[in-house]
Amino acid sequence: MFKKYYVKDAFLSEEGSEIELIGWVRSKRRHGRLIFLDLRDSTGVIQVAVKQGVSDSKSFENALEIGLESAVMVRGIIKKDPRAHGGVELHCNNLKVLGPSLEDFPIRKGVGLKFLLDNRHLHLRSPKVVAIMKIRSILMDIARRWLRDNGFIEINCPTFITAAVEGGATLFNVEYFGRKAYLTQSVQFYQEAAIYGLEKVYSLQPSFRAELSRTRRHLTEFWHLEVEMAYAELEDIMKIVEVLVYTMVDGLSREARDILKVLGKEIKSEMAEPPYPRVKYSEALQILNNKGVQINWGEDFGADEERILSKEFEKPFFVTNYPKEAKAFYHMLDPTDPSVCLNADLLAPKGYGEIVGGGQRIHDYHLLVERIRENGLNIEDYKWYVDLRRYGSIPHSGFGLGIERMLWWLLELPHIRSACLFPRTPARVYP
């Protein structure tokens, strides 16, 4: 049953050789006794010429009748033809319909965005969506490779949780056999437990945020690459972020070059070459205030502020030392100025904004308890998390990188949902 050849093999085959392809009919044009089909599979698109009198008669009839996106098996001869896309054409001897389209394929030029999203299960056959998904896969692969090669162990953490990591406002509630549970916003706390056995860990799994933000950069479910490291301070983790982000961009620039062409894009490693500028929150606030943005010390930057700020930069840049009020309770406070955290967000330039959030964690038992109380949280909810500080606690740091945010920036997508196979936003849980 396995396919022997893919479309990409046809482009590498010698003129005159016979090949059998299986794929889907992307488009169809008729010129009298000649029918041209664009045959699509996971590796590309090739033009197939079905000629009356050359192909057997049943095949010509089949080609006449089939609707777009029908699955077909085509046997034919490779011919170089500069007029065909990719310079190669398949002259069909035999065409068999494996799976007909029962009705007209609903995705066509000119249908609106809502229609495409409602029919994402069909739209994701399009070469552009396919290209984005291939790039996404390569991006994750590069990150995993680098982390593994640098001694990080991949761990898998639970999705059902009982207490907020990043503030209660964005928790999704789950009915858990009569108890209250939530969907995870970040696996950070589990990673913090894991470093006492494994020291350097990472996870790549979904995080959930019940944010009603209808922006171009917010999903309710996103894939989160999180890293945690024992015996690391803020500076150490910033170095890791720099090298990892550069490795991901550089890797894509090489490994995804051909696929990027489908999107008409090019990624250059210079876009993300370290070192990255470092800006303190107070300096960033100054830049924003000078641009007329009304924001006071202590407030977190939202999508608008980050867009304006990041337009001032050509490369990713860190924003560090946020006011403690603007960040979650677990952030280590700066010993030289305890009103701010030892945290670092990495913002992508040119209006894209935050792609990484992280920093140093509080490892002192008493300070952590104090910060939980100051934040008005229930210490009981964080019992096991606090417990970690009781036995051999040491400085540690980590970060989370949003995979879709990174793709949104690198591929200059109009909306972050284009980076997902089936996006989840406040307005969309179907299909």
Ligand code: NSS
């Ligand atoms: O909230 S974060 O800034 N930080 C954390 O969750 C930490 N607990 C991670 C850690 O240190 N282990 O989220 C991290 C990143 C952020 O920079 C974005 O790239 C991404 O996660 N993120 C999102 N992507 C898409 N949609 C939404 N709503 C979203 N929220 C965060």
